Amino acid sequence: MSATLQAIRGMNDVLPEEAARWLVFERKVQDLFERWGYRNIRMPLVEHTALFRRAIGEATDIVEKEMYSWRDELSGEDLTLRPEGTASCVRAAIEHNLLYDGPKRLWYAGPMYRHERPQKGRYRQFHQYGAEALGYPGPDVDAELILLCARLWQELGLEGIRLELNTIGSPEERARYRADLIRHLEAHYAALDADARRRLHTNPLRVLDSKNPAVQAVVAGAPDMMQYLGEASLAHFEGLKQLLAAAGVGYAVNPKLVRGLDYYNLTVFEWIADRLGAQGTVCGGGRYDGLFALIGGKPAPAIGFALGCERLIGLLADSGRAPAPRPPDAYVVHQGDGTLESAFALSGALRAAGFAVVQHAGGGSFKSQMRKADASGARLALILGEDELRAAAVTVKPLRDGRPQWREPQATLAQRFPELIKAH
RNA sequence: GUGACCGUAGCUCAAAGGUAGAGUCCCGGAUUGUGAUUCCGGUUGUUGUGGGUUCGAGUCCCAUCGGUCACCCCA
Numbered sequence: 001m002s003a004t005l006q007a008i009r010g011m012n013d014v015l016p017e018e019a020a021r022w023l024v025f026e027r028k029v030q031d032l033f034e035r036w037g038y039r040n041i042r043m044p045l046v047e048h049t050a051l052f053r054r055a056i057g058e059a060t061d062i063v064e065k066e067m068y069s070w071r072d073e074l075s076g077e078d079l080t081l082r083p084e085g086t087a088s089c090v091r092a093a094i095e096h097n098l099l100y101d102g103p104k105r106l107w108y109a110g111p112m113y114r115h116e117r118p119q120k121g122r123y124r125q126f127h128q129y130g131a132e133a134l135g136y137p138g139p140d141v142d143a144e145l146i147l148l149c150a151r152l153w154q155e156l157g158l159e160g161i162r163l164e165l166n167t168i169g170s171p172e173e174r175a176r177y178r179a180d181l182i183r184h185l186e187a188h189y190a191a192l193d194a195d196a197r198r199r200l201h202t203n204p205l206r207v208l209d210s211k212n213p214a215v216q217a218v219v220a221g222a223p224d225m226m227q228y229l230g231e232a233s234l235a236h237f238e239g240l241k242q243l244l245a246a247a248g249v250g251y252a253v254n255p256k257l258v259r260g261l262d263y264y265n266l267t268v269f270e271w272i273a274d275r276l277g278a279q280g281t282v283c284g285g286g287r288y289d290g291l292f293a294l295i296g297g298k299p300a301p302a303i304g305f306a307l308g309c310e311r312l313i314g315l316l317a318d319s320g321r322a323p324a325p326r327p328p329d330a331y332v333v334h335q336g337d338g339t340l341e342s343a344f345a346l347s348g349a350l351r352a353a354g355f356a357v358v359q360h361a362g363g364g365s366f367k368s369q370m371r372k373a374d375a376s377g378a379r380l381a382l383i384l385g386e387d388e389l390r391a392a393a394v395t396v397k398p399l400r401d402g403r404p405q406w407r408e409p410q411a412t413l414a415q416r417f418p419e420l421i422k423a424h
Numbered sequence: 425g426u427g428a429c430c431g432u433a434g435c436u437c438a439a440a441g442g443u444a445g446a447g448u449c450c451c452g453g454a455u456u457g458u459g460a461u462u463c464c465g466g467u468u469g470u471u472g473u474g475g476g477u478u479c480g481a482g483u484c485c486c487a488u489c490g491g492u493c494a495c496c497c498c499a
Contacts (some may be wrong), residue, residue, distance in 0.1 A: 006489090006490080009489090009490075009491095060497095061496075061497050061498080062497085062498085065425075066497085066498095084498095084499085112499075114497090114498080114499090116425090116496085116497075116498080117425070117426085117495095117496090118491085118492090119492075119493060119494075119495095120492075120493070120494095121498095121499080122497085122498070122499080123499095126498095126499060127499085128499055130499095195496070206497090209497095210496095211495085211496090259498090260497065260498065261498095270498095270499095277493080277494085278493080278494065278495085279497095279498075279499080281498060281499060282499070283499075284498075284499065306499060307499065308498085308499030309499080310499075311499060312499090333457095333458085335457070336457090365452090365457095366457050366458065367452095367453090367457090367458070367459080368451085368452085369458090369459090370457090370458050370459040370460095371459055371460085372459085373458090373459060374459035374460050375459080375460085381458080381459075383457080383458075385457060386457095387457080395457095395458090397458070397459085399459065399460080405458080
């Protein structure tokens with residue numbers, strides 16, 4: 001395989017069988033977003049590196065080691081393949097002054113790029129659908145987004161997904177908490193591993209969700225974020241929890257859920273599927289009231305989430321809910337002088353009437369054409385040979401039921417077709 | 425980036441240092457123009473790649489590429 005070209009590591013081809021699942025999934029997601037009043041926005045895959053460095057944060061794993069960044073030789077600009085969508089979305093909102101007449105609900109979709117070691121549910125090019133509610137202070141819209149997710153799992157037929165919720169307060173509250181947390185971690189410095197020590201001053205909140213038991217023992221005795229929250233932050237969190245409870249959406253408050261991006265404040269949440277192994281988070285999001293100002297815009301509150309297509313579609317595949325692709329209604333078999341032109345006319349008429357028609361291409365014997373007709377899954381084979389051509393007719397052969405074949409006039413075929421495809 | 429396991433036909437897998445195989449799929453045929461069943465026949469390939477050990481390597485060793493899972497982190 002060394003001599004032949006192959007796809008970049010961690011960037012996968014989605015072959016037709018799986019792509020069929022993608023199409024069904026994407027239609028459902030898009031439809032749901034639109035029904036809830038979210039409007040599509042499409043941003044470029046490439047942005048100035050500075051956007052992500054500022055928005056996501058210098059001390060995050062994404063910026064430290066996962067971005068596809070390069071200097072464009074033609075322009076001299078520092079560019080990056082987007083590792084996530086929120087930064088681009090907010091940049092676009094600021095650049096086009098989208099909030100000039102009030103808050104906006106937006107959704108986007110597409111590939112994201114992170115240079116990580118691939119494993120199940122984690123790829124270097126992966127795909128997200130994201131929703132962003134820009135200009136809403138919440139917590140009403142916080143609840144709306146979470147309810148939207150819950151509804152989506154329902155419509156997709158997914159079970160076994162749980163919601164984890166937390167609040168990380170305002171920047172000021174978090175700063176005070178952070179200072180005390182650092183003090184606590186320093187007091188137990190000997191028990192920390194290399195990762196925790198490195199993060200101690202750059203991003204101490206990240207130490208909270210370490211899976212290292214020794215570090216967790218230190219974390220267990222760490223100060224509690226809830227104690228640092230002011231009245232407004234507490235009210236926001238309580239308001240959200242009440243709305244979720246009233247809507248019947250279950251959740252677990254996870255005080256160690258801090259999430260990896262710097263721009264979050266107050267509400268953070270993750271939807272987690274236990275059946276996916278180590279990469280179980282299928283959807284994650286949170287509030288980012290500071291991001292607009294951070295990247296040079298007029299301050300505006302906002303919240304959003306992104307969901308992972310590969311992981312969710314993987315869940316759909318596991319639960320045996322893979323959608324069967326629509327088989328053609330008819331497969332057109334043709335052989336003999338002048339039949340190809342008639343076949344195109346016939347197929348065209350049926351397609352114009354809204355039917356799914358595959359017309360044989362590539363030559364081959366009559367037998368092989370019939371084999372293809374069967375393999376296509378079509379209800380009917382429409383046979384057009386020289387005999388039929390002379391009679392301006394077509395032979396209709398049902399392939400999925402026991403009816404014998406018969407002849408139909410070409411002129412009325414499309415009109416009568418709904419009757420013909422019915423099995424008796 | 426770290427670690428473990430694994431790379432043989434398009435796919436699923438055999439071959440325990442001695443001639444590379446099976447199933448499936450695909451293609452052709454079984455009296456004129458009729459599928460899926462059955463029967464007959466056919467191609468499956470630089471054993472991921474490059475070195476090394478050996479009389480001899482799919483098999484052992486090294487490197488490399490790729491895959492899988494986990495760590496890290498996240499979608």
